[in-house]
Amino acid sequence: MIAILRIGHRISRDKRITTHVALVARAFGAKKIYIDRKDTNLEKNIKSICNRFGGNFQIMTGIDRKKILKNWKGIIVHLTMYGENLISGIKKIDKKKDLLIIIGAEKVPPEMYHISDFNISIGNQPHSEVAALAIFLDRYTKGEWINNKYDGKIEILPKNKGKKVIIKD
Numbered sequence: 001m002i003a004i005l006r007i008g009h010r011i012s013r014d015k016r017i018t019t020h021v022a023l024v025a026r027a028f029g030a031k032k033i034y035i036d037r038k039d040t041n042l043e044k045n046i047k048s049i050c051n052r053f054g055g056n057f058q059i060m061t062g063i064d065r066k067k068i069l070k071n072w073k074g075i076i077v078h079l080t081m082y083g084e085n086l087i088s089g090i091k092k093i094d095k096k097k098d099l100l101i102i103i104g105a106e107k108v109p110p111e112m113y114h115i116s117d118f119n120i121s122i123g124n125q126p127h128s129e130v131a132a133l134a135i136f137l138d139r140y141t142k143g144e145w146i147n148n149k150y151d152g153k154i155e156i157l158p159k160n161k162g163k164k165v166i167i168k169d
């Protein structure tokens, strides 16, 4: 099971980017996202997508991050531009264990670097939590996320031109 812990979410400034983080998490194979600040609108938006497009992705906002981290039984990976190289770091992760991925918004508190089993960089340039998460999950799942089934009310069938959408009752 893969879960995401989003730290430093600022309700007005980060609403779009945290929505994108949650959508990428869901689409690329994570099962849960924890967001430190309470944001009912964000929860509503993500739940609405899940209702329509299926799957069993969960969102929880306003969580106690210290409690989540203390009680986590699996591996903790923090994505940061200061971390170890993706290619070498990812090989060391025990894939049989649950995985919690920490990503920041504003500056991440220093204890995140210490509490994590692995601090992993997606290149050492500053970019985006959305890109970092997508690339990490693609590599971690070896591209298998693409075969995930969601069984939603709305299903989009791949098509070169035009749109093919099935809407189930």
Ligand code: SAM
Pocket: 079, 080, 081, 082, 102, 103, 104, 105, 106, 107, 108, 120, 121, 122, 123, 124, 125, 126, 127, 128, 129, 130, 132
């Ligand atoms: N300025 C903040 C700091 O110094 O911690 C980081 C802001 S950055 C836009 C937000 C998040 O994107 C980071 O906390 C990290 O999780 C992720 N991120 C950005 N660039 C990254 C990179 N090259 N590798 C891995 N993660 C990255």
